Amino acid sequence: MKKFISTTSAPKAVGPYSQAVLTDNILFCSGQVAIDPATGTIDVYTIEEQTERVISNLSAVLKKAGLSIKDVVQAQCFLTDMGEYQKFNEVYGKHFSKSKPARFTVEVSELPLEAKVEISCIATKSS
Numbered sequence: 001m002k003k004f005i006s007t008t009s010a011p012k013a014v015g016p017y018s019q020a021v022l023t024d025n026i027l028f029c030s031g032q033v034a035i036d037p038a039t040g041t042i043d044v045y046t047i048e049e050q051t052e053r054v055i056s057n058l059s060a061v062l063k064k065a066g067l068s069i070k071d072v073v074q075a076q077c078f079l080t081d082m083g084e085y086q087k088f089n090e091v092y093g094k095h096f097s098k099s100k101p102a103r104f105t106v107e108v109s110e111l112p113l114e115a116k117v118e119i120s121c122i123a124t125k126s127s
Contacts, residue, residue: 033115
């Protein structure tokens with residue numbers, strides 16, 4: 001059975017998709033960019049600020065599903081400038097220091113709303 005997860009503590013979907021879908025004990029989170037959930041805009045500009053906001057948005061979706069960052073088993077990360085990888089990694093590492101999920105990071109030519117970073121993830125509920 002699928003359960004669609006939605007919270008106003010994270011930005012609403014900007015297209016025909018769900019913030020997340022829970023099936024059995026696996027949560028599939030859609031990609032988040034640095035949109036402020038209150039305003040619907042990106043109002044932070046550095047890679048560090050955007051990464052913090054993205055992780056905050058993901059955390060809100062995870063929380064709505066009864067999970068947290070520590071339950072993430074894989075993260076998919078997209079950057080528009082791999083030259084900012086180290087700065088991105090420093091912020092990301094603060095949040096995933098104890099629970100280090102599998103991850104890939106790639107550079108893309110463009111992200112929605114001119115964002116610098118997007119992260120999606122898969123998390124699991126412990127039995």
